[in-house]
Amino acid sequence: MDYILHLVVFVLLYGMVALSLNVASGFTQLISLAQAGFFGVGAYTTAILATRYGWPLLVNLPLGMAVAGLVALPVALVALRTVEDYFIICTMGMGVILFSVMNNWMELTRGPMGIPGIPAVMLFEHPVIAKWEWVLLVGALYAAVLWVARNIKRSALGRVLVAISEDEIFCQSLGKNVSLAKVQSFVLAAMLAAIPGALYAHYVTYIDPTSFTIHESIFILSIMIIGGMGNLWGSLVAAAFMILVPEALRFVGLPSGIAANVRQMLYGAALVLVIWLQHSKVRAANAAVRS
Amino acid sequence: MSFERSFRVVDKIGVTQVLINSLSGACLYLLIGVSFWLIYAPTKTFFVSHAAAITFGAYACYWFNQYFGLPLPTAVCLAAIAVALGFAAVENALFQSLRGDSKSWVGLVASIGLYVVLQNIISLGFGDDTLVLRQGTITVGQKIGHAYVTWVQTLMIIVGGVLFVSTIMLLSTTRLGRGIRGVASNPDLCVLLGLNVDRITLWSIGMGSALAAVAGILSALDSDMTPTMGFRLLLNGVIVMIIAGAGSIRGFAWAALLLSMAQHLAAYFLDAKWMDTVAFIILIGFLIWKPLGFAEQRLKKVEL
Numbered sequence: 001m002d003y004i005l006h007l008v009v010f011v012l013l014y015g016m017v018a019l020s021l022n023v024a025s026g027f028t029q030l031i032s033l034a035q036a037g038f039f040g041v042g043a044y045t046t047a048i049l050a051t052r053y054g055w056p057l058l059v060n061l062p063l064g065m066a067v068a069g070l071v072a073l074p075v076a077l078v079a080l081r082t083v084e085d086y087f088i089i090c091t092m093g094m095g096v097i098l099f100s101v102m103n104n105w106m107e108l109t110r111g112p113m114g115i116p117g118i119p120a121v122m123l124f125e126h127p128v129i130a131k132w133e134w135v136l137l138v139g140a141l142y143a144a145v146l147w148v149a150r151n152i153k154r155s156a157l158g159r160v161l162v163a164i165s166e167d168e169i170f171c172q173s174l175g176k177n178v179s180l181a182k183v184q185s186f187v188l189a190a191m192l193a194a195i196p197g198a199l200y201a202h203y204v205t206y207i208d209p210t211s212f213t214i215h216e217s218i219f220i221l222s223i224m225i226i227g228g229m230g231n232l233w234g235s236l237v238a239a240a241f242m243i244l245v246p247e248a249l250r251f252v253g254l255p256s257g258i259a260a261n262v263r264q265m266l267y268g269a270a271l272v273l274v275i276w277l278q279h280s281k282v283r284a285a286n287a288a289v290r291s
Numbered sequence: 292m293s294f295e296r297s298f299r300v301v302d303k304i305g306v307t308q309v310l311i312n313s314l315s316g317a318c319l320y321l322l323i324g325v326s327f328w329l330i331y332a333p334t335k336t337f338f339v340s341h342a343a344a345i346t347f348g349a350y351a352c353y354w355f356n357q358y359f360g361l362p363l364p365t366a367v368c369l370a371a372i373a374v375a376l377g378f379a380a381v382e383n384a385l386f387q388s389l390r391g392d393s394k395s396w397v398g399l400v401a402s403i404g405l406y407v408v409l410q411n412i413i414s415l416g417f418g419d420d421t422l423v424l425r426q427g428t429i430t431v432g433q434k435i436g437h438a439y440v441t442w443v444q445t446l447m448i449i450v451g452g453v454l455f456v457s458t459i460m461l462l463s464t465t466r467l468g469r470g471i472r473g474v475a476s477n478p479d480l481c482v483l484l485g486l487n488v489d490r491i492t493l494w495s496i497g498m499g500s501a502l503a504a505v506a507g508i509l510s511a512l513d514s515d516m517t518p519t520m521g522f523r524l525l526l527n528g529v530i531v532m533i534i535a536g537a538g539s540i541r542g543f544a545w546a547a548l549l550l551s552m553a554q555h556l557a558a559y560f561l562d563a564k565w566m567d568t569v570a571f572i573i574l575i576g577f578l579i580w581k582p583l584g585f586a587e588q589r590l591k592k593v594e595l
Contacts, residue, residue: 029394029396031396031399031400078575078578078579079575081578081579082578084395084396085336085337085395085396085399086533086578088337088396088399088400089337089529089533089574090574090575090578092526093526093570093571093574093575094571094575096526096567096568096571097567097568097571097572100564100565100567100568101568103564104562104564104565214522215407218403218407221400221403222404225400258415261411261414261415262411262415264407264410264411265407265408265411265412267404267407268403268404268405268406268407268408268411269404269408270404271400271401271403271404271407272385272401272404272405272408275389275397275400275401275404276388276389276401279388279389279397
């Protein structure tokens with residue numbers, strides 16, 4: 001039972017990161033590969049504050065969000081000057097730089113050694129240790145993030161973001177501040193990604209930079225694309241699919257050495273397949289126009 | 292006192308050594324940059340799976356060399372041909388099936404998926420441990436002034452330089468090369484003129500993959516190989532292509548030299564671990580202040 005609840009926590013955590021990526025990329029279709037970096041900033045901020053100063057989650061969480069937002073602001077100002085493929089390459093670069101900092105700034109992050117012994121979350125004098133308590137805590141924050149994302153989607157900002165994905169220049173001609181909207185969504189998304197980051201740090205109690213590599217960003221991106229870009233519930237379904245299917249492989253009797261590779265191949269193949277299927281609609285439309 | 296004097300000697304060695312390392316690194320980046328351009332130019336897609344071509348080249352060479360006992364030059368040729376055929380087939384199929392989508396990220400993201408699959412095939416086949424392609428013992432290499440140049444570095448400079456120059460020659464003199472440049476600048480016009488655009492694209496991808504395979508082998512000879520080696524090398528190649536601008540020869544040479552020099556200076560003065568960071572800082576700087584690269588020609592819509 002604990003094992004199943006553990007998987008639920010992970011599905012919720014990764015669903016939350018994919019949801020935050022949806023805020024940055026789902027509406028505008030500007031794909032960001034820096035999200036794992038912001039997820040990591042949230043995790044590291046919490047881990048450092050909790051282990052060195054013993055601060056509680058209720059303080060660390062907003063601080064982690066603030067730090068992630070502060071890091072994301074210059075990134076957004078720089079990266080959002082580019083478009084399309086260049087934006088992806090640019091954010092990929094930001095992801096690599098964030099990872100390098102986590103991996104190499106020994107004094108702050110202890111580098112590849114990671115930060116062990118992150119204390120349990122204390123809520124109202126009560127330590128959150130049992131798995132079902134974690135499900136409730138992460139579930140509550142998931143609901144909060146979902147609520148924020150939904151409101152962004154329905155707000156004026158959200159509509160500008162969707163308009164950007166359709167035709168940026170036309171949107172600009174309507175007098176909308178396109179670049180401001182893009183920066184806002186990017187920074188908001190980074191702040192939202194810090195929430196699962198902080199929870200992740202407390203939940204696994206040990207973090208190291210390998211959890212926040214560019215491959216993790218690709219994993220998060222596949223969750224978002226498989227769930228459907230801009231589709232908020234889709235992220236949760238896709239996260240469940242991407243985490244539970246490889247776990248199921250474990251019961252088939254794959255050795256653990258191979259399981260990690262098979263898991264990655266699965267999500268790589270799923271990414272290609274989903275894009276191909278989505279594209280078949282475009283192909284059909286093109287064929288219809290031609291005939 | 293003696294410490295200070297020895298420090299000064301070390302410093303003198305350092306400068307020459309940084310220059311030699313930068314030059315051999317630049318030749319490697321040049322090769323990868325051009326190989327990536329050959330794939331990007333006709334497809335207008337950033338094929339991240341090109342990183343797998345680099346890795347597959349090194350591992351195929353290792354396989355031919357170790358399991359079949361073929362001599363290294365034969366193994367290199369076979370690996371390049373095998374990678375060219377395989378990647379031309381796979382990447383062309385992906386490109387053709389995703390063609391005509393208005394969203395440009397589609398091809399890039401699909402190729403990321405393809406890369407993840409291919410990289411894990413290597414991991415499953417050869418394991419994640421570092422493999423050594425180089426035979427015999429490691430030698431310090433030839434002494435030039437105060438610095439040393441290894442035979443792999445010499446090989447990199449020669450092979451990288453020769454392949455780069457011959458690719459440029461091929462692009463400017465042969466029918467196929469002109470075809471590739473034509474498709475790169477305007478595929479629709481090429482169709483009107485009766486060129487077989489699909490076949491030219493296929494050839495271009497094949498050539499790019501073969502060059503990438505050679506680059507992978509050179510890199511593996513120099514610093515051994517892991518299943519993820521291609522990704523870092525590709526990023527450097529992409530950076531070279533972007534800051535070079537639209538396929539100008541001088542642009543490529545300057546870009547590769549600038550990138551390699553900056554990385555090796557960072558490795559020398561700071562630490563080797565900051566090399567990736569420096570590469571991306573250069574890229575980001577270029578995207579902001581000089582989005583058209585050295586060549587000042589528009590590669591594609593870079594910014595609004």
